[in-house]
Amino acid sequence: AEAPLPEAMAVAIGSTVDMRFAYADPVRRVIDAFDGNPRNDYGGENTYEGFDMISPCFSGDCDREFDHPVWALRMHWKGATAKANFPLLGADLTPWRALSFRAALCIHDDLNPAGLDQDFLIRLVDGAGRTASLRLSEAARLRYPSTLATPQPQAPYRREQLHTIRIPLTRFLTRNPALDLRSIASLQFQMGVAGHDHGAMMLAQLEWSE
Numbered sequence: 001a002e003a004p005l006p007e008a009m010a011v012a013i014g015s016t017v018d019m020r021f022a023y024a025d026p027v028r029r030v031i032d033a034f035d036g037n038p039r040n041d042y043g044g045e046n047t048y049e050g051f052d053m054i055s056p057c058f059s060g061d062c063d064r065e066f067d068h069p070v071w072a073l074r075m076h077w078k079g080a081t082a083k084a085n086f087p088l089l090g091a092d093l094t095p096w097r098a099l100s101f102r103a104a105l106c107i108h109d110d111l112n113p114a115g116l117d118q119d120f121l122i123r124l125v126d127g128a129g130r131t132a133s134l135r136l137s138e139a140a141r142l143r144y145p146s147t148l149a150t151p152q153p154q155a156p157y158r159r160e161q162l163h164t165i166r167i168p169l170t171r172f173l174t175r176n177p178a179l180d181l182r183s184i185a186s187l188q189f190q191m192g193v194a195g196h197d198h199g200a201m202m203l204a205q206l207e208w209s210e
Contacts, residue, residue: 031206034073044087072204080192093181096208104160106200121190127183132176
Protein backbone atom coordinates (compact mmCIF):
# COMPACT_ATOMS: atom_id res chain seq x y z
CA ALA A 1 0.00 0.00 0.00
CA GLU A 2 3.04 2.27 0.12
CA ALA A 3 4.04 1.73 -3.53
CA PRO A 4 2.42 2.34 -6.92
CA LEU A 5 0.01 -0.22 -8.33
CA PRO A 6 2.03 -2.94 -10.12
CA GLU A 7 2.02 -2.26 -13.85
CA ALA A 8 0.98 -5.82 -14.63
CA MET A 9 -2.21 -5.34 -12.58
CA ALA A 10 -3.13 -2.17 -14.45
CA VAL A 11 -2.50 -3.95 -17.76
CA ALA A 12 -4.71 -6.86 -16.68
CA ILE A 13 -7.51 -4.48 -15.72
CA GLY A 14 -7.17 -2.77 -19.08
CA SER A 15 -7.32 0.85 -17.98
CA THR A 16 -5.64 3.45 -15.80
CA VAL A 17 -6.34 2.68 -12.14
CA ASP A 18 -6.27 5.23 -9.31
CA MET A 19 -5.87 3.20 -6.11
CA ARG A 20 -6.54 4.66 -2.64
CA PHE A 21 -5.49 2.37 0.20
CA ALA A 22 -6.96 2.16 3.69
CA TYR A 23 -5.33 -0.14 6.19
CA ALA A 24 -4.38 -0.34 9.87
CA ASP A 25 -1.60 -2.09 11.70
CA PRO A 26 -2.89 -4.83 14.05
CA VAL A 27 -0.73 -3.33 16.81
CA ARG A 28 -1.30 0.41 17.19
CA ARG A 29 -1.81 3.19 19.71
CA VAL A 30 -4.67 5.62 19.12
CA ILE A 31 -3.83 9.31 19.37
CA ASP A 32 -7.34 10.54 18.58
CA ALA A 33 -10.44 8.94 17.07
CA PHE A 34 -12.15 12.36 16.69
CA ASP A 35 -15.37 11.13 18.30
CA GLY A 36 -16.26 14.49 19.78
CA ASN A 37 -14.08 14.38 22.89
CA PRO A 38 -11.96 17.58 23.05
CA ARG A 39 -9.18 15.57 24.72
CA ASN A 40 -7.13 13.05 22.81
CA ASP A 41 -6.33 9.54 24.02
CA TYR A 42 -3.23 10.79 25.86
CA GLY A 43 -5.39 13.15 27.91
CA GLY A 44 -4.20 16.35 26.27
CA GLU A 45 -6.70 18.96 25.14
CA ASN A 46 -6.31 19.55 21.40
CA THR A 47 -6.15 23.11 20.11
CA TYR A 48 -6.95 24.39 16.63
CA GLU A 49 -5.70 27.86 15.74
CA GLY A 50 -6.71 29.81 12.65
CA PHE A 51 -9.15 27.30 11.12
CA ASP A 52 -12.41 28.40 9.51
CA MET A 53 -14.03 25.12 10.51
CA ILE A 54 -13.24 22.33 12.97
CA SER A 55 -16.08 19.84 13.28
CA PRO A 56 -16.07 16.23 14.47
CA CYS A 57 -18.58 14.13 12.54
CA PHE A 58 -19.52 10.57 11.70
CA SER A 59 -19.88 9.04 8.24
CA GLY A 60 -22.60 10.69 6.13
CA ASP A 61 -23.08 13.44 8.73
CA CYS A 62 -19.68 14.78 7.62
CA ASP A 63 -20.67 15.20 3.99
CA ARG A 64 -23.03 13.51 1.57
CA GLU A 65 -20.00 12.20 -0.39
CA PHE A 66 -18.25 10.84 2.72
CA ASP A 67 -19.62 7.33 3.09
CA HIS A 68 -16.98 5.82 5.39
CA PRO A 69 -18.39 4.38 8.67
CA VAL A 70 -15.86 6.21 10.87
CA TRP A 71 -15.57 9.32 12.99
CA ALA A 72 -13.61 12.12 11.37
CA LEU A 73 -12.58 15.71 11.94
CA ARG A 74 -13.60 18.15 9.22
CA MET A 75 -10.96 20.87 8.86
CA HIS A 76 -11.16 24.02 6.70
CA TRP A 77 -8.34 26.57 6.57
CA LYS A 78 -7.26 29.72 4.74
CA GLY A 79 -3.74 31.01 5.20
CA ALA A 80 -0.57 29.93 6.95
CA THR A 81 -1.78 30.59 10.51
CA ALA A 82 -3.89 27.43 10.85
CA LYS A 83 -2.31 24.89 13.19
CA ALA A 84 -3.68 21.76 14.88
CA ASN A 85 -1.88 20.83 18.10
CA PHE A 86 -2.28 17.40 19.72
CA PRO A 87 -0.60 17.43 23.18
CA LEU A 88 0.99 14.06 23.98
CA LEU A 89 2.19 14.86 27.50
CA GLY A 90 5.66 13.38 27.20
CA ALA A 91 4.68 10.23 25.30
CA ASP A 92 7.34 7.58 24.69
CA LEU A 93 7.24 6.78 20.98
CA THR A 94 10.13 4.30 20.97
CA PRO A 95 7.76 1.25 20.79
CA TRP A 96 6.31 2.60 17.53
CA ARG A 97 7.65 2.77 14.00
CA ALA A 98 5.28 5.16 12.26
CA LEU A 99 2.68 7.89 12.46
CA SER A 100 -0.50 6.75 10.73
CA PHE A 101 -3.70 8.56 9.85
CA ARG A 102 -6.44 8.54 7.22
CA ALA A 103 -7.38 11.63 5.27
CA ALA A 104 -9.71 12.65 2.46
CA LEU A 105 -10.05 15.95 0.64
CA CYS A 106 -13.46 17.62 0.70
CA ILE A 107 -14.93 18.31 -2.73
CA HIS A 108 -18.00 20.50 -2.05
CA ASP A 109 -16.16 23.79 -1.68
CA ASP A 110 -13.50 25.80 -3.52
CA LEU A 111 -10.77 25.43 -0.89
CA ASN A 112 -9.13 22.46 -2.63
CA PRO A 113 -8.11 23.27 -6.22
CA ALA A 114 -9.65 20.61 -8.45
CA GLY A 115 -7.26 17.87 -9.43
CA LEU A 116 -4.37 19.00 -7.22
CA ASP A 117 -2.75 17.25 -4.25
CA GLN A 118 -2.98 18.90 -0.83
CA ASP A 119 0.01 19.47 1.43
CA PHE A 120 0.86 20.65 4.94
CA LEU A 121 3.64 20.45 7.51
CA ILE A 122 3.79 17.70 10.16
CA ARG A 123 5.85 18.46 13.27
CA LEU A 124 6.95 16.61 16.41
CA VAL A 125 7.99 18.58 19.50
CA ASP A 126 9.87 16.86 22.32
CA GLY A 127 9.89 17.71 26.00
CA ALA A 128 12.94 19.95 25.64
CA GLY A 129 11.31 21.98 22.87
CA ARG A 130 13.32 20.43 20.03
CA THR A 131 11.33 20.03 16.82
CA ALA A 132 11.42 17.99 13.64
CA SER A 133 9.18 18.79 10.69
CA LEU A 134 8.51 17.52 7.20
CA ARG A 135 5.98 18.25 4.53
CA LEU A 136 3.37 15.57 3.97
CA SER A 137 4.31 15.49 0.29
CA GLU A 138 7.82 14.33 1.21
CA ALA A 139 6.39 11.06 2.54
CA ALA A 140 3.03 10.50 0.82
CA ARG A 141 0.37 12.01 -1.43
CA LEU A 142 -2.97 13.41 -0.31
CA ARG A 143 -4.72 13.37 -3.67
CA TYR A 144 -7.84 15.05 -4.96
CA PRO A 145 -10.79 12.61 -5.20
CA SER A 146 -10.85 10.81 -8.51
CA THR A 147 -13.86 10.43 -10.76
CA LEU A 148 -15.51 7.05 -10.19
CA ALA A 149 -17.07 4.98 -12.93
CA THR A 150 -20.83 4.39 -12.99
CA PRO A 151 -23.14 2.19 -15.08
CA GLN A 152 -24.04 5.41 -16.89
CA PRO A 153 -20.80 6.76 -18.44
CA GLN A 154 -22.38 10.16 -18.90
CA ALA A 155 -22.85 10.50 -15.12
CA PRO A 156 -19.51 9.96 -13.34
CA TYR A 157 -19.34 10.94 -9.70
CA ARG A 158 -16.82 11.57 -6.94
CA ARG A 159 -16.50 10.36 -3.38
CA GLU A 160 -14.34 11.72 -0.58
CA GLN A 161 -11.98 8.78 -0.44
CA LEU A 162 -10.04 8.14 2.76
CA HIS A 163 -6.42 7.27 2.10
CA THR A 164 -4.04 5.90 4.75
CA ILE A 165 -0.93 8.00 5.28
CA ARG A 166 1.95 6.24 7.06
CA ILE A 167 5.12 8.16 7.93
CA PRO A 168 8.07 6.32 9.53
CA LEU A 169 9.32 8.08 12.66
CA THR A 170 12.84 7.76 11.30
CA ARG A 171 11.91 10.50 8.82
CA PHE A 172 11.64 12.93 11.74
CA LEU A 173 14.95 11.78 13.23
CA THR A 174 16.60 12.37 9.87
CA ARG A 175 15.46 15.99 10.11
CA ASN A 176 16.64 16.39 13.69
CA PRO A 177 18.73 13.55 15.20
CA ALA A 178 18.52 15.28 18.60
CA LEU A 179 14.73 14.80 18.78
CA ASP A 180 13.97 12.68 21.86
CA LEU A 181 11.32 10.10 20.92
CA ARG A 182 11.23 8.97 24.55
CA SER A 183 9.45 12.19 25.54
CA ILE A 184 7.25 13.82 22.89
CA ALA A 185 5.24 16.82 24.02
CA SER A 186 3.06 17.31 20.96
CA LEU A 187 2.21 16.42 17.39
CA GLN A 188 1.29 19.37 15.17
CA PHE A 189 -0.21 19.85 11.72
CA GLN A 190 0.77 23.25 10.33
CA MET A 191 -1.38 24.20 7.38
CA GLY A 192 -0.74 26.79 4.70
CA VAL A 193 2.63 25.73 3.32
CA ALA A 194 3.79 27.44 0.13
CA GLY A 195 1.35 26.79 -2.69
CA HIS A 196 -1.28 25.33 -0.35
CA ASP A 197 -2.56 28.28 1.66
CA HIS A 198 -6.14 27.00 1.80
CA GLY A 199 -7.83 23.64 1.92
CA ALA A 200 -10.45 21.35 3.42
CA MET A 201 -10.10 17.74 4.51
CA MET A 202 -11.44 14.96 6.69
CA LEU A 203 -8.91 13.59 9.20
CA ALA A 204 -9.55 10.19 10.81
CA GLN A 205 -7.89 7.49 12.91
CA LEU A 206 -4.77 9.33 14.07
CA GLU A 207 -2.45 6.65 15.49
CA TRP A 208 1.06 5.31 16.08
CA SER A 209 1.73 1.95 14.52
CA GLU A 210 4.40 -0.72 14.32
